[in-house]
Amino acid sequence: YGPDLEAPLDSGTNAEKNSSGVRNGGSSGAFSTLAAAGTDESNSDKKAAAAAGDKSVEGGSSKSLDLAEIAKRQVKEDGTGGTGEMYQNWAGIGNKNWCVAFARYCAANAGIDLPPINSATALAEWYEENNRLVPATDPSDPKKVIYPKVGDLVFVDNNSTPGIDHVAIVVGVDGNTITTIEGNMGYNKDASRNLVKRKIYQGLSCTSYAARIVGIGRN
Secondary structure (H helix, E strand, O other): OOOOOOOOOOOOOOOOOOOOOOOOOOOOOOHHHHHHHOOOOOOHHHHHHHHOOOOOOOOOOHHHHHHHHHHHOOEOOOOEEEEOHHHHHHHOOOOOOOHHHHHHHHHHHOOOOOOOOOOHHHHHHHHHHOOOEEEOEEOOEEEEEOOOOOOOEEEEEOOOOOOOOEEEEEEEEEOOEEEEEEEEEOOOOOHHHOEEEEEEEEOOEEOOOOOEEEEEEOO
């Protein structure tokens, strides 16, 4: 297990929309409504994409399946992986929260280009701008869950304030059970000491801590 791959740093600078970490002052723009309430009334195309979601365990492109496999290689049998220093160094972000850096690292090794940012909110907005973001619930029926596919990213609210706080990589979908691999898991003031971990969600809610999936980035 572990970060044994050799993805290069992104070309150009690693400028961030918000370098302070995962939270970017809450959600903004059209995505704030989706994050807070599971709907996005401003974009009919996104509604149609969400309505087309299903519970398929299949992934999207071969690159998205590669992304899931690379993420799984970052953890041991017990579901834990290494600390954040390698991913922080790869992304050039210093000792800042690194869940996005982890997702970008795995994506780069799978041949998926993600922007050089370190904010989960900004990354969700990038997916939205590229018509690849769908809400986690059907806008016409908020009780109906839209399930991700293997290799998708999921955007997570794990804070008492509604919004995007975190991002994870989907590595398994079985009925209403979603398995993810996530970076920057822990509560250390020194973010480099936090870990990569495997997490389980039943429906949209994590089984091991207070977190809820609010959006899906299709890969």
